[in-house]
Amino acid sequence: xxxLSRALxxxxxxxxMTACSESDRxxxxxxxxxxxxxxxxxxxxxxxxxxxKRTEADLKHLGHVAAQDVxxxxxxxxxxxxxxxTDAQHAAHKAGERQDQxxxxxxxxx
Numbered sequence: 001x002x003x004l005s006r007a008l009x010x011x012x013x014x015x016x017m018t019a020c021s022e023s024d025r026x027x028x029x030x031x032x033x034x035x036x037x038x039x040x041x042x043x044x045x046x047x048x049x050x051x052x053k054r055t056e057a058d059l060k061h062l063g064h065v066a067a068q069d070v071x072x073x074x075x076x077x078x079x080x081x082x083x084x085x086t087d088a089q090h091a092a093h094k095a096g097e098r099q100d101q102x103x104x105x106x107x108x109x110x
Contacts, residue, residue, distance in 0.1 A: 006042070010035040 010032040
């Protein structure tokens with residue numbers, strides 16, 4: 001948040017430079033450079049912060065765990081679908097056999 005404030009300050013300083021004298025512009029330019037440098041330093045601190053690195057590692061781990069869960073769920077769904085397909089095929093085959101038996105029984109009694 002502090003880095004964002006400094007960046008906004010730098011932008012405001014640059015905008016104000018156009019309406020100032022040469023020495024004022026030089027001072028503002030220096031202030032803008034300092035603010036940009038401070039923002040960069042703060043961003044580097046945040047990027048290298050141990051808590052941030054742990055949080056990044058935790059999020060990465062959670063992403064891997066979630067991906068494993070999704071793959072496992074997909075494999076289970078595939079297995080269940082294949083099982084239902086096999087059961088449907090067997091049921092269709094048995095129904096066809098029963099129909100053939102009815103047809104044979106019906107045609108032999110005629």
